[in-house]
Amino acid sequence: MSDARDEILGRIRAAVSDGRPDAARADAASRLETHPRNLVPARARDLGAEARENLFVTMAEEADATVARVAVGGDVPREIARYLAERNLPARLVAAPDPKLENLPWQETALELRHGIAADDDAVGVTASFAAIAETGTLMLVSGPASPTRNNFLPETHVVVLRAADVVGTYEEAWERLRAARAMPRIVNFITGPSRTGDIAQKLELGAHGPRRLHIVLVEDGA
Amino acid sequence: MEATSRAFSANAARALGDAQLQDALGTMMREGFGARRAKAVARLPEFEALREEGKTLKNHVLQNLDFYLETWERNVIARGGYVHWCRDAAEARAAVLAICHGTGARTVTKGKSMVGEEIAINDYLEANGITPVETDLGEYIIQIRHEGPSHIIAPAVHLAKEQVAESFRAAHRGLDPARPLSEPRQMLDEARAILRRQFLAADVGITGANFLVAETGSSIIVTNEGNGDLTQTLPRIHVVLASIEKVVPTLEDAALMLRLLARSATGQEFSTYTTISTGPRRPEDTDGPEQYHVIMLDNGRSALLGGEMQDMLRCIRCGACLNHCPVYGAVGGHAYGWVYPGPMGAVLTPTLIGLADAAALPNASTFCGRCESVCPVKIPLPKLMRHWREREFDQKLAPPVARWGLAAWAFLAQRPALYRVASSLAARVLGWAGRSRGRFRALPMASGWTRVRDLPAPEGQSFMSQWAARR
Numbered sequence: 001m002s003d004a005r006d007e008i009l010g011r012i013r014a015a016v017s018d019g020r021p022d023a024a025r026a027d028a029a030s031r032l033e034t035h036p037r038n039l040v041p042a043r044a045r046d047l048g049a050e051a052r053e054n055l056f057v058t059m060a061e062e063a064d065a066t067v068a069r070v071a072v073g074g075d076v077p078r079e080i081a082r083y084l085a086e087r088n089l090p091a092r093l094v095a096a097p098d099p100k101l102e103n104l105p106w107q108e109t110a111l112e113l114r115h116g117i118a119a120d121d122d123a124v125g126v127t128a129s130f131a132a133i134a135e136t137g138t139l140m141l142v143s144g145p146a147s148p149t150r151n152n153f154l155p156e157t158h159v160v161v162l163r164a165a166d167v168v169g170t171y172e173e174a175w176e177r178l179r180a181a182r183a184m185p186r187i188v189n190f191i192t193g194p195s196r197t198g199d200i201a202q203k204l205e206l207g208a209h210g211p212r213r214l215h216i217v218l219v220e221d222g223a
Numbered sequence: 224m225e226a227t228s229r230a231f232s233a234n235a236a237r238a239l240g241d242a243q244l245q246d247a248l249g250t251m252m253r254e255g256f257g258a259r260r261a262k263a264v265a266r267l268p269e270f271e272a273l274r275e276e277g278k279t280l281k282n283h284v285l286q287n288l289d290f291y292l293e294t295w296e297r298n299v300i301a302r303g304g305y306v307h308w309c310r311d312a313a314e315a316r317a318a319v320l321a322i323c324h325g326t327g328a329r330t331v332t333k334g335k336s337m338v339g340e341e342i343a344i345n346d347y348l349e350a351n352g353i354t355p356v357e358t359d360l361g362e363y364i365i366q367i368r369h370e371g372p373s374h375i376i377a378p379a380v381h382l383a384k385e386q387v388a389e390s391f392r393a394a395h396r397g398l399d400p401a402r403p404l405s406e407p408r409q410m411l412d413e414a415r416a417i418l419r420r421q422f423l424a425a426d427v428g429i430t431g432a433n434f435l436v437a438e439t440g441s442s443i444i445v446t447n448e449g450n451g452d453l454t455q456t457l458p459r460i461h462v463v464l465a466s467i468e469k470v471v472p473t474l475e476d477a478a479l480m481l482r483l484l485a486r487s488a489t490g491q492e493f494s495t496y497t498t499i500s501t502g503p504r505r506p507e508d509t510d511g512p513e514q515y516h517v518i519m520l521d522n523g524r525s526a527l528l529g530g531e532m533q534d535m536l537r538c539i540r541c542g543a544c545l546n547h548c549p550v551y552g553a554v555g556g557h558a559y560g561w562v563y564p565g566p567m568g569a570v571l572t573p574t575l576i577g578l579a580d581a582a583a584l585p586n587a588s589t590f591c592g593r594c595e596s597v598c599p600v601k602i603p604l605p606k607l608m609r610h611w612r613e614r615e616f617d618q619k620l621a622p623p624v625a626r627w628g629l630a631a632w633a634f635l636a637q638r639p640a641l642y643r644v645a646s647s648l649a650a651r652v653l654g655w656a657g658r659s660r661g662r663f664r665a666l667p668m669a670s671g672w673t674r675v676r677d678l679p680a681p682e683g684q685s686f687m688s689q690w691a692a693r694r
Contacts, residue, residue: 011525011526015528016289185501197448201384
């Protein structure tokens with residue numbers, strides 16, 4: 001295969017190096033160093049916290065997610081119990097092995113809870129969001145010891161706990177936050193609403209292979 | 224997939240007579256992706272400026288493609304991934320099979336990938352004893368029907384729900400034959416249950432890549448169903464099918480392209496799932512594949528660099544040009560005879576299967592320009608189709624009548640005095656012959672035109688002579 005590599009790269013080099021100013025290569029190298037922003041739409045730029053949160057909620061709901069706002073992290077289990085009961089969904093759930101979730105007062109509810117990796121028969125899953133992007137109502141979840149990727153996709157009902165302080169305006173702000181927090185994780189999942197398909201007779205149906213429902217619990221103050 | 228692009232005219236005639244297909248295409252062109260794109264674009268005042276930035280960025284990448292690919296590769300390897308460079312489809316197929324064999328894999332799940340269609344990976348794996356299962360619902364439907372995709376983002380858009388139900392009954396033999404399958408929801412639930420077992424059982428998951436990020440060595444997939452994520456998360460091995468023009472420099476650049484992609488493709492603000500994958504499972508991870516491989520395919524793309532077709536390498540496969548093309552809307556994707564239909568297919572297919580077999584495609588255009596006007600990276604598709612027509616003429620591939628006709632016209636057009644005499648003579652003769660009706664129902668050597676429409680008769684005087692008289 002290394003023959004193929006040298007041949008392909010050789011062909012590319014021969015085609016593009018013709019007439020390429022030396023400065024162009026320096027531009028490319030500095031682009032990787034400084035990762036400059038391209039045009040960022042005004043919609044979610046320079047918003048105050050409240051406007052940013054409101055935009056996030058509007059856009060997420062437009063993408064068929066539901067959002068509940070709670071005051072403090074301690075309210076999360078009760079909100080989830082309420083949500084599941086209202087829709088007549090099982091009160092049994094798998095939560096990602098995330099300390100932020102483990103420390104919530106689950107015992108105040110009748111929810112049957114397991115922390116760990118989701119299996120096929122887990123009907124409801126709870127995970128925590130790394131951040132969220134107001135611009136498009138999108139959750140940003142990252143993989144790691146506390147967040148198995150499959151928990152975001154296997155359960156039919158996906159509940160995501162999001163701290164209001166983690167709602168950013170744009171993707172560019174999300175990248176900055178990620179770079180500051182940690183090395184590039186194995187997986188970054190941007191999730192905008194529940195799974196869907198229009199592949200049968202062009203009719204939109206929610207709940208294709210991933211979750212049928214996405215419920216976001218937005219915690220106003222810490223978690 | 225055997226190309227039938229040579230038979231475009233016959234394919235198109237058949238498609239025009241297919242009432243069910245016309246119904247599906249009508250729905251799509253009337254209220255489908257195009258209408259939704261218009262709404263999404265209207266909501267984002269910066270969209271036109273983003274298109275210009277997308278074009279500039281892709282041009283910058285192509286100008287430095289060797290540098291960005293090498294950077295990307297270094298970062299993939301640093302994260303424990305493997306890169307398999309493949310000159311052509313045969314090398315790519317062999318590389319995927321070798322990965323499957325090397326890991327003892329038997330079953331493969333697959334997310335939607337146009338590179339996968341291009342290299343016909345499914346037929347090859349099946350011939351070698353490995354069962355690939357398509358998991359995108361549209362791809363799954365056409366797989367059980369043994370058809371190719373008719374659209375690059377909606378592969379089963381040509382089918383009515385009754386046809387899907389029929390295919391499900393034929394393919395899912397273990398289920399109750401009396402079960403109701405009249406609604407899309409019922410079929411979706413059936414497919415979800417069947418494919419869920421496949422996701423859990425597969426040894427290898429194959430996905431495409433919408434973008435590759437040089438800065439991080441990542442691949443990005445964009446889906447709505449969540450099938451791509453289950454495909455790449457659950458099996459032991461993840462294989463990414465990519466090609467050289469998919470790379471972007473940084474995450475910021477990926478954001479620019481993602482803002483363009485979903486809006487252009489489906490009119491969504493953002494697709495449901497956009498997933499950025501960087502290498503295999505890490506020691507601290509609780510799940511994910513043990514191996515991460517990328518098939519890096521050239522297949523004729525590098526030959527477009529530096530030439531008049533280079534602009535085509537900006538393409539991000541959104542499908543907007545199909546959704547706005549009156550020819551695609553009339554005949555559908557299968558008429559184009561290979562994996563890439565519509566305006567982008569008319570430009571790309573001759574590169575990939577040869578102009579001799581695909582020359583009909585760049586001719587199947589009225590050059591109305593809608594494709595170029597909606598392209599998120601401003602590819603001048605009509606101009607590129609015209610380049611193919613010129614090459615077709617130069618290589619003497621066009622039918623003799625067309626070549627002689629064009630040669631005769633060129634001879635006249637280069638001699639203005641003679642041209643004026645000939646055209647005013649023709650205008651007078653045709654004007655006289657058509658004086659009673661004002662149009663022709665049939666005309667010698669013009670049956671291709673008059674078979675389906677009348678030819679208006681000239682008024683007798685050419686423009687030049689009328690102009691001269693008026694002065």
